[in-house]
Amino acid sequence: MEKLKNFVRKNPAFTVFFLLTLGVIAIAVFAPVLATHDPYEAVLADAVQPPGPEHWFGTDRMGRDLYSRVIYGARTSLAASLALVCIIMTAGTLLGILAGWFGGILDAVIMRISDMMISFPGMVLALAVAGILGASMTNAVIAIAVVSWTKYARLVRSLVLKIRERDYIAAARVTGSTSSHILWKYLLPNVLPTILITGATDIGSMIMEIAALSFLGFGAKAPTAEWGLMLNEGRAYLTAAPWLMIFPGLAIFITVVVFNLLGDSLRDVLDPRDEQGNGFGRKENE
Amino acid sequence: MSETRELILEAKHVTKRYPASGDRMLTACQDVSLKFYKGKTLGIVGESGCGKSTFMRMVVSLEQPDEGEILFHGRDISRLKGRELRQHRQKIQMVFQDPAEAFSPKMKVMDIICEPLLNFKRIRKSEKEAVARKYLEMVELPGDFALRYPHSMSGGQRQRVGIARALVLEPELIVYDEATSALDVSVQKTIVELLVKLQKEKDIAYGFICHDMALVQSLSHQVAVMYLGSIMEVLPGEKVASGCRHPYTKAMIDAVFDLRMDFDKPIKSIESEAPSPLDLPAGCPFQNRCPRCMEICRREKPALRQIEEDHQIACHLYGQQGEQR
Numbered sequence: 001m002e003k004l005k006n007f008v009r010k011n012p013a014f015t016v017f018f019l020l021t022l023g024v025i026a027i028a029v030f031a032p033v034l035a036t037h038d039p040y041e042a043v044l045a046d047a048v049q050p051p052g053p054e055h056w057f058g059t060d061r062m063g064r065d066l067y068s069r070v071i072y073g074a075r076t077s078l079a080a081s082l083a084l085v086c087i088i089m090t091a092g093t094l095l096g097i098l099a100g101w102f103g104g105i106l107d108a109v110i111m112r113i114s115d116m117m118i119s120f121p122g123m124v125l126a127l128a129v130a131g132i133l134g135a136s137m138t139n140a141v142i143a144i145a146v147v148s149w150t151k152y153a154r155l156v157r158s159l160v161l162k163i164r165e166r167d168y169i170a171a172a173r174v175t176g177s178t179s180s181h182i183l184w185k186y187l188l189p190n191v192l193p194t195i196l197i198t199g200a201t202d203i204g205s206m207i208m209e210i211a212a213l214s215f216l217g218f219g220a221k222a223p224t225a226e227w228g229l230m231l232n233e234g235r236a237y238l239t240a241a242p243w244l245m246i247f248p249g250l251a252i253f254i255t256v257v258v259f260n261l262l263g264d265s266l267r268d269v270l271d272p273r274d275e276q277g278n279g280f281g282r283k284e285n286e
Numbered sequence: 287m288s289e290t291r292e293l294i295l296e297a298k299h300v301t302k303r304y305p306a307s308g309d310r311m312l313t314a315c316q317d318v319s320l321k322f323y324k325g326k327t328l329g330i331v332g333e334s335g336c337g338k339s340t341f342m343r344m345v346v347s348l349e350q351p352d353e354g355e356i357l358f359h360g361r362d363i364s365r366l367k368g369r370e371l372r373q374h375r376q377k378i379q380m381v382f383q384d385p386a387e388a389f390s391p392k393m394k395v396m397d398i399i400c401e402p403l404l405n406f407k408r409i410r411k412s413e414k415e416a417v418a419r420k421y422l423e424m425v426e427l428p429g430d431f432a433l434r435y436p437h438s439m440s441g442g443q444r445q446r447v448g449i450a451r452a453l454v455l456e457p458e459l460i461v462y463d464e465a466t467s468a469l470d471v472s473v474q475k476t477i478v479e480l481l482v483k484l485q486k487e488k489d490i491a492y493g494f495i496c497h498d499m500a501l502v503q504s505l506s507h508q509v510a511v512m513y514l515g516s517i518m519e520v521l522p523g524e525k526v527a528s529g530c531r532h533p534y535t536k537a538m539i540d541a542v543f544d545l546r547m548d549f550d551k552p553i554k555s556i557e558s559e560a561p562s563p564l565d566l567p568a569g570c571p572f573q574n575r576c577p578r579c580m581e582i583c584r585r586e587k588p589a590l591r592q593i594e595e596d597h598q599i600a601c602h603l604y605g606q607q608g609e610q611r
Binding site (some may be wrong): 038114166167170171172173174175178181185186189190246 | 343346347348371372375376378379382383386388389390391392401402405406432448451455484
């Protein structure tokens, strides 16, 4: 308890953004409690109503309650972007460690593939992949994962190249550590803080990309409550019923900002350059 | 004396080259032959970049020599791979130069010291703390340090942890790669005393890299002087000051600073820079800086030959029988 207090006092920004993030996640988790209506129940008689006491954010052209749809949209967007970040983080870290540690042909193959991915504009390639696979949330996640893992692979590879020349890796080899032991016990823990920071800052942009794919019709399919898709549905009514775009847009904006700020403050807490032990990772161990 | 010595490791004509830019080769070690004896210390001195660290990294199997062989009790260890290499590593351990770099920042002292034993399944995880305490006390540190992180310790304390890690596997040979040069002089002295004590107790052979002539001769039974990847002279430690013959060794002795030195005598330094190991000159590597360079030195590289018992030299000034030309 004392430790927690100390930690909060040392990292006020992180604590605030962490609580905000928890709030966003809580909205997604407790969506059925928070929603006032069934997000999929269409009452055509109530179509395109402005915000009011019955429908807080108004209704869309099918007469569905927009507030409930925005709340449920948090589930789709968060689940998809968290899954996405986990996938690219794991895949990128794994490939980066393999490329950096073993080098040679493996390194060349992995890095040339990643060069190829980088030479295309990411969104265009994701569109192509999503187009081939067909529109669905899972395919959108796959499409973005295919173009986004390279960043992590490059980052991890460069970190591994730096760490592998350190004396403590040589010492580990002299004392008879197996390669897998060195990868697991030496490389991964030293690479992880940087990766976690990058991952946390990436959640925001991943939410954006998924929303963008859905907006373009390559992600979530109607009638799913998804922010990007809701933006697209409201597009035709922009002048007549602006709330159809304002509220999903605000939802995206707030979520992205919260996750970006969390990522930034996490950097201050987990700074990998901080080897003398003021950071969170060290505190936990001591 | 030589009859009682037991040969542990012998390097024979070891050469190591690294590819450099523009298809050139950097020769780090050239035709190095040295012997390590049980319970004895072999010191290697030389300027930075002369290949002494590369040689030791080959001895501990971190690098593979391009030519020559390294015999450990008669078995060539330079080509070992996989499981055999891993099993062999228990016999030769190493202490690194910079104690701040030699440990993972995420590991406790206890884990650092016991890792070698756990690697070879010699102890169980539950015995870790007790074993760590035992070895910490052996290197004269309080046993409570087992629970600390290396970054909360001083340089000298960390280096003792490094020594403890090298000791746990009970190796036959420990290589110290400038293990004292990152420490200040008073700490250096206590570490060296500890090393000597441990060697007497456990009869371990030491390979000690250093560029401090005074330190190395006080600690080593044999001293090898290296220059530009080649061994110039090998002689007993107590004879370094009085009995050295090679112009390079003499020049190095003359360049040693000491509080009790005679300040009226000019301090001699060696003229000019060492040639690049990228394009080694034909003949003696020391030719362009040697005050007594002769015609033959530019043509032919002198071989290492025995001039007295335990005294080898690679210089054209000394002929087959050791008399001066």
